[in-house]
Amino acid sequence: MNIINDLNNLFERWDSEFYNNNRFSEGDLAFLAVTSKFECQFRDIVACFLHSLYKNDYLVAREWGKRIDLALLDKSNPNNPVVLMEFKAVSSAEYIARFKKQIKKDYYKLKRLGDKIDKYLVLCVNLPASKIEHAYKNAVKYFSSVNNYFDTTSSENDKFEELKRKVDNFIPELSLFKFEKPPILNLGNYYTTTIKIAVFVIGPF
Numbered sequence: 001m002n003i004i005n006d007l008n009n010l011f012e013r014w015d016s017e018f019y020n021n022n023r024f025s026e027g028d029l030a031f032l033a034v035t036s037k038f039e040c041q042f043r044d045i046v047a048c049f050l051h052s053l054y055k056n057d058y059l060v061a062r063e064w065g066k067r068i069d070l071a072l073l074d075k076s077n078p079n080n081p082v083v084l085m086e087f088k089a090v091s092s093a094e095y096i097a098r099f100k101k102q103i104k105k106d107y108y109k110l111k112r113l114g115d116k117i118d119k120y121l122v123l124c125v126n127l128p129a130s131k132i133e134h135a136y137k138n139a140v141k142y143f144s145s146v147n148n149y150f151d152t153t154s155s156e157n158d159k160f161e162e163l164k165r166k167v168d169n170f171i172p173e174l175s176l177f178k179f180e181k182p183p184i185l186n187l188g189n190y191y192t193t194t195i196k197i198a199v200f201v202i203g204p205f
């Protein structure tokens with residue numbers, strides 16, 4: 001089992017996996033991401049993917065034990081997990097610094113659960129391609145903050161690098177990223193705005 005390779009395969013197949021196979025209608029994921037936090041839906045996509053890969057040898061459990069988001073359990077010894085994963089979603093890159101405390105809390109919660117278990121944190125951050133129209137303000141979570149992301153003269157690449165630096169400083173004792181450049185996944189369109197997420201995978205630790 002190699003969770004990093006598995007996630008990489010999922011991300012590389014993202015468009016074909018979720019659009020060409022009609023698992024979701026066009027725009028469904030974008031709608032879910034901008035109207036509320038996306039962490040449960042993203043967790044469930046990863047869970048289904050891992051279940052399809054490992055169902056013969058491992059059980060994939062959601063909200064396992066004391067509310068661990070995702071766990072892989074050896075079928076021959078299902079009381080002991082081999083992989084634990086916690087997920088966080090940020091509706092606006094403007095708010096990323098506010099999540100430092102929560103992410104560190106999840107990190108130490110997982111770390112206390114033993115050295116023989118591979119543990120991961122997965123953080124996804126909404127990255128709309130442009131401002132969302134004012135007509136949709138009452139449906140979009142943190143509407144003003146989402147649109148403030150565009151009220152700078154920085155290039156898109158510079159904004160993304162700044163986001164990456166902020167996340168990189170959350171837990172200095174970790175070499176955080178298992179992808180040199182965190183993948184950016186297309187969720188489709190919310191009305192006229194293309195919605196993407198950046199995915200930061202932290203671990204194993």
